[in-house]
Amino acid sequence: MLRLIRLARAEGDAVHEALERICQLQPEYSAANTPAMQERGRLVRSDLRAEVEKLGPRLAAALGAFGDDLLVDASDGIGRKTELPWVRFCSRSMSPNPTEGFYCVTHFSTDGSAVHVTVGCGSSRFHKGSSVPLPDHELDAQTAWARQVVVEEFGTLVPFDDPADFGARRPLPISFQRATAISHRVAYSDIRTTDFGRLFEKAAQRLRPIYAAQATGRNLTDADQRELEIEAALNPLNRPSRRQGYGLSAPARRAVEKRAMDVASQFLRDNGYAVRDTSATSPFDIEATLKGTQIKVEVKGTTSDRADGILMTANEVALHRSEKGNTALIIVSSIRLSEQNGAYSCSGGNVEWLLGWDIDEWFHEATAFRVTRPAMTKNHAAS
Template sequence: MEITLGQICSLQPKYTSSNTPDMQERGHLIRSVLAGELRSRLPSLRKAFDSVFDDLAVEGSDGIGRKTEAPWVRIFSKAMSPTPREGFYLVIHFAADGSAVFITVGCGSTIWRGGDLRPVSDDELKTRTSWARLIVQQKWKSLIPFDDKIFLGAKAQLPRTFEKATGFAKRIAASELNTTDLDLLLFRAAERLNEIYLAQIEQRDLSPGDQSADEISIIAKPLRNRAGKQGRGLTAKERQVIERHAMTLAIKHLSINGYESQDTSATKSFDILAKRAGEELLVEVKGTTSDFCDSVLMTKNEVNLHRAHKGSTGLIIVSKIRLSRDNGEPTATGGEIEALLGWDIDEWTSDPIAFQVSRKSNGSIARNQTRTPR
């Protein structure tokens, strides 16, 4: 593989957007030779992944139509990253001047938000790559050996987007390819990608509101192509465990702050009635595995309640709850509390993500209605 990488590096300074003989050779090396060498390594790389990710694949690109300054080859789970624009993946990049190869883990430029796949801004890319680094640092306490800055040195916009979408990278000088253990670096990168995938399965990269919107969109559009979401999400039982854990922590937090709490989650449009020295608060509790908490899902009744009793309601978000599944039974631990007591819901934005569309009650079926015979 080091020979192939070296050959690609030697062709990089000869870049042109036209399909010259040099670019034809580079395309063959990227899409066929290097991709094939990585496919031959998939059996050993699978040992770095949880068994749920049994759909690993390889693809490479040197441009669609016109050639690109920054060719790449990636290793990915088909379910977690069905296209290069979605999800995270292990990807090999090349410096434009051929001076170096980068073994990286990066992400696509779109994300599931509000139940749909949407492009992300540079700020959102920064948030996503920072989150990926956090996941790795929590596990390995360091980014080493993937603590190098990626700089491709290309003039076009797309390679600069690749740089922004890189979570972490290892730079290997072209002159050091023959003395570097490339297989070990690939395996270490695969281990880190696996950790990111596991965090995504628990939806730690989605805000609570986006988690809920995703579930609603599945109900509303069951036939929509959602290959990239296979295996992601929590079961009903796991969600119940998370909510119970969040309620316990919320009641404990309120008690520490002098409130007596009554659990009303089964009978009211709020979860806790909290009382302290004649003060009453109607408190909504949201528990989540998410590491991001910039949105939550509320029903129409919950929104109306918070507006009608503004100043006398509260929102408690318990984020970063961790699930374990020992012996098949989910248990929840941890969690960070954000308590917004005396919350003003109108300081947040409220976006409708679904509607219940009902037939008008006019006492008759519309005359123009056409029924399709079965």
């Protein structure tokens, strides 16, 4: 037992020594490969990375179902050295590279004053079948969404509620700061007394519900979710990865749509409207009547927490364009879907009511085309 305690202490000391020395080297930062930067690179890419890898079983357990493909990697810059070297760990399938998905990442203040254990995200997202760079407002939305998920699970951000301020001055390191969702700052003077193994575990525990929410598409718009469903139908052998979220099955989709209709109908009744379900016979879902005035209402339901993108049919688009002022849109987002023994049930749902909706104020993008073979002429048939 005494030998095991000494061994654990020795491993902890190795982590502390690597973290302290990297902090000491941070004020000597240079983009060139100076002797100080060579030492920092070795510590980041070799020593510290190896110590984090030793914690693999604990970190994998903390990630739950997402820990079976644990990835640990590190960088101090490709070519020119970076202000903010890092070591990260994650699920390989959820974050195959640092530009995609969410991961736990350790950063260092540029002045060497602190170590920051964080959960952050890459700077791209799935859209229209591929990954695209995130503009600042999208990156802010992603990190805010991740914080929301953590608070839902733990009731608080503590102990990962410190500002993500690492002292970065250059564009790429500044983007690392912006991509940080939650952060715990360890001052240089506290490195030796901090149990980093336990701190990394806590970070992984916060990453797990973020992954679970991603796997059900909560961070994607309704339009992105439905694009995945179309992609799965058109290319059944090329399934989307877990980090993109899964398109819903037909029974799950029906359950979500029924929940959306129930929530929307109740919302309209609560606001004085008489409601008639027209979803089976018309290119709109509800005919809502108030004081003799009829409104044609489109209802969109989604498990997504984002209500800024929906998918519509050509008939739906035509209706909202031809009858502007007489139509409305209700988006029911954040519907929670559960499954038991093959049966789906739904709860929750946030209502957004857009009365007098002008569809042309929204951006339109073609996501799929119907491609039909032309009628064959006699000459074509003969050849």
